[in-house]
Amino acid sequence: MNATITTLPGDGIGPEVVAQGVAALQKVAQVYGHSFTLKTALLGGCAIDATGIALPQDTIDACTTSDAVLLGAVGGPKWDNPSAKVRPEQGLLGIRKALGLYANLRPVTIHPKLIPASPLRPDLLVGVDMVVVRELTGGIYFGDKKREAHASGEVAIDTCIYTTGEIERIVRASALIARGRKKKLVSVDKANVLETSRLWRSVTTRVMKEEFADIALEHMLVDACAMHLIRRPADFDVIVTENMFGDILTDEASQLAGSMGMLPSASLGADGTGPTRMGLYEPIHGSAPDIAGKGVANPMATMLSIALLLRHSLHLEHEAQAVERAVYATLEAGIVTGDVAPKGSTAHSTGEVGAAVVSRITRA
Ligand code: IPM
Ligand code: MG
Numbered sequence: 001m002n003a004t005i006t007t008l009p010g011d012g013i014g015p016e017v018v019a020q021g022v023a024a025l026q027k028v029a030q031v032y033g034h035s036f037t038l039k040t041a042l043l044g045g046c047a048i049d050a051t052g053i054a055l056p057q058d059t060i061d062a063c064t065t066s067d068a069v070l071l072g073a074v075g076g077p078k079w080d081n082p083s084a085k086v087r088p089e090q091g092l093l094g095i096r097k098a099l100g101l102y103a104n105l106r107p108v109t110i111h112p113k114l115i116p117a118s119p120l121r122p123d124l125l126v127g128v129d130m131v132v133v134r135e136l137t138g139g140i141y142f143g144d145k146k147r148e149a150h151a152s153g154e155v156a157i158d159t160c161i162y163t164t165g166e167i168e169r170i171v172r173a174s175a176l177i178a179r180g181r182k183k184k185l186v187s188v189d190k191a192n193v194l195e196t197s198r199l200w201r202s203v204t205t206r207v208m209k210e211e212f213a214d215i216a217l218e219h220m221l222v223d224a225c226a227m228h229l230i231r232r233p234a235d236f237d238v239i240v241t242e243n244m245f246g247d248i249l250t251d252e253a254s255q256l257a258g259s260m261g262m263l264p265s266a267s268l269g270a271d272g273t274g275p276t277r278m279g280l281y282e283p284i285h286g287s288a289p290d291i292a293g294k295g296v297a298n299p300m301a302t303m304l305s306i307a308l309l310l311r312h313s314l315h316l317e318h319e320a321q322a323v324e325r326a327v328y329a330t331l332e333a334g335i336v337t338g339d340v341a342p343k344g345s346t347a348h349s350t351g352e353v354g355a356a357v358v359s360r361i362t363r364a
Pocket of ligand 2: 248251
């Protein structure tokens with residue numbers, strides 16, 4: 001197939017891990033006879049440096065005319081001034097919104113080799129295999145924000161908004177995923193306190209009852225979910241939740257996978273009808289400025305994000321599995337970066353791990 005993929009390497013370790021993702025894509029193209037046209041565009045701090053804004057129009061245009069987008073990470077101390085008007089994160093939030101990518105899939109599994117790398121007790125990790133579906137374009141991230149000067153001091157306001165339509169579509173997206181798995185959906189909210197959560201809970205209950213009666217639905221408060229995720233992680237299958245709860249819970253859940261450097265993500269929009277489905281794929285780890293430029297970042301989350309890109313945007317399931325097999329075979333060979341290397345063993349560089357994965361991408 002022919003496909004156009006735009007890469008947004010971004011800041012920090014973003015360019016290092018994206019280079020390995022691109023190498024995996026090129027190997028897939030070669031092994032399976034596809035033609036992938038790669039473009040690259042600016043997002044985040046590097047875009048601020050070059051153009052003054054975090055999300056230039058050229059970047060939006062490059063993404064909207066592509067079949068999929070591969071993103072590294074944005075942000076870093078250079079742009080961290082809290083009173084700055086332009087911030088790298090505006091680029092990330094802006095591109096999610098501009099592309100209508102409301103469903104963020106964050107699969108969490110643990111490879112047996114990585115059990116020692118997790119801070120959790122090994123017996124708790126057996127059978128961990130879940131997908132967190134995070135609502136990505138609503139909630140407190142996107143509501144009005146302001147500062148007001150009051151006589152008693154400055155006041156800051158963040159508004160959290162959810163509409164019925166926004167909740168319905170994310171619930172449907174997660175229920176469809178649950179239907180292809182164990183038919184168990186946990187919806188996470190804070191309905192004992194927040195009005196948006198009470199709407200979330202009633203809409204979820206209705207949609208599930210009317211359209212997905214075959215799927216078991218459980219509501220869970222977010223604080224309890226944070227606890228159960230580390231107390232009995234193997235009980236979860238699909239979790240659906242609003243934007244900020246999903247952000248927080250997936251950093252927690254990353255520890256179930258051994259390292260943040262292992263977790264890929266897919267951000268998907270509405271249109272799944274054509275031959276391709278627009279999506280943005282990124283590792284969840286962020287720009288990690290402390291290790292940027294050192295060649296020690298784990299490229300596996302990005303390479304697993306390439307697998308998700310092949311699966312969800314290009315509908316190339318065999319190719320997606322070939323990349324996943326290559327990542328797992330590399331883990332089994334013990335070729336890993338320092339974040340997951342067992343104590344006392346040699347840590348490999350980003351480039352060495354990337355090359356080891358690429359060399360293992362073959363037809364089944
Ligand atoms: C994530 C990140 C972003 C988010 C930041 C960088 C804005 O933490 O993708 O999880 O909060 O969505
Ligand atoms: Mg986050």
